[in-house]
Amino acid sequence: MKIVIPGGTGQVGTVLKRAWTAAGHDVVVLTRRPERPGEVGWDGRTPGKWVEEVDGSDAVVNLAGRSVSCRYTPGNLKAMMDSRVESARVVGEAISAAAEPPRVWLQMSTATVYAHRFDAPNDEATGLLGGAEPGVPDYWSYSVDIARAWEREQERADTPHTRKVALRSAMVMSPDRGGVLDVLLRLARLGLGGSVAGGAQYVSWIHDQDFVRAVDFLVGRDDFSGPVNLAAPAPLPQRAFMRALRKAWGMPVGLPATRWMAELGALVLRSDTELLLKSRRVVPGRLREAGFAFDHPEWPRAADDLVRRVRGGR
Secondary structure: OEEEEEOOOOHHHHHHHHHHHHOOOEEEEEEOOOOOOOEEEOOOOOOOOOHHHHOOOOEEEEOOOOOOOOOOOHHHHHHHHHHHHHHHHHHHHHHHHOOOOOOEEEEEOOHHHEOOOOOOOEOOOOOOEOOOOOOOOOOHHHHHHHHHHHHHHHHHOOOOOOEEEEEEEOEEEOOOOOOHHHHHHHHHHOOOOOOEOOOOOEEOEEEHHHHHHHHHHHHHOOOOOEEEEEOOOOOEEHHHHHHHHHHHHOOOOOOOEOHHHHHHHHHHOOOOOHHHHOOOOEOOHHHHHOOOOOOOOOHHHHHHHHHHHHHOOO
16 A cells, blocks of 8 residues: 555654555655655645645555644644644645545544543543543643544545544554653653552553554544544553553652642653643543454553563664
C-alpha cells in the first residue's frame, strides 16, 4: 500500500512509519521540515505539491497538530486548536479533489474527549464526553473542545469515496526517545515515579505494537467508520501504573507528589498538570466487539516488554 502520514515526524508517526516500512509499504510523511527520504513538505494549512501524494494513495493517516506537551496558555491552546482543525480541513480538501481518492482516512483524535471520571470506563457507546465536569479546572474543557472540533472537521469533509475513522487514542507507549514512556521512565529512574495527588486518577494507554495492529485492523475493515477508541482494555489508577513501571525497571522507590508539587514539576518541564491529573478511564469497546485481540492487554507485562526494548536499544 501507499500510505500518507501528515504530521508523521513525531513519536506516533515514527512508530507507524517504522512498522509499515518494515512491512514493505510505501510511506510518505508530510512535514514542515522535510529532511529524510520519503518526507514531503507541507504547511498544514494550504494545498501544495503534497496533494499529489494523497491522490492515488491507499490510506491517509493524519497525525498533524501542535504537541500537547506544553503549558496550556491561551496562545498554546489556540495553536493546538488551529493546527488540528486547519490540517484536518486541508487534508479533507485534498481527498475531495483527488482523481483517485484513498480508500480510508484515519484522523488522529484523543481519549481526552471523554469525561474526567473514576466510577466507570468510557467506551464509544456509553462513555461520557467531557467538558462540564464539576470540580476540575475550567480550562480542561478547552482540551475537549479541541478534540470535538478536530473530529467535527473530519466529519464535515466531503469525501464520499473515502471511509473516515477518528482515532480516539490513549497514550501510545513505545521505547522511542522523546515519547511519553521516555518521560515516565526518566522520573522512575530518578526515584520520582510515585503517585501524583493520591494517584487515583486512571491512566489509559496502549502498547505501540497493539497500536500499529489496531490501525492496520481499521485500515482493512471496510465496515468501520466514525470514532474508535485505541486503548488497552485495562486502564488502571496512576499509582498502580507507576508502581508497575518502577518494578519493570527495578526501581523500588517512587516518591509521591502532591498536587502543588505536580504543578511545580509541570512548570519546570514546560508541560501541564492536566496530562497527569485528568482521569482518563477509556476502553476499546468497538475494537473488542469486532474481535480485535490485544497482544498486550495488561500494563505490568506490557511495561516489562517495553523496558526490555528500551534497554536493548529498540
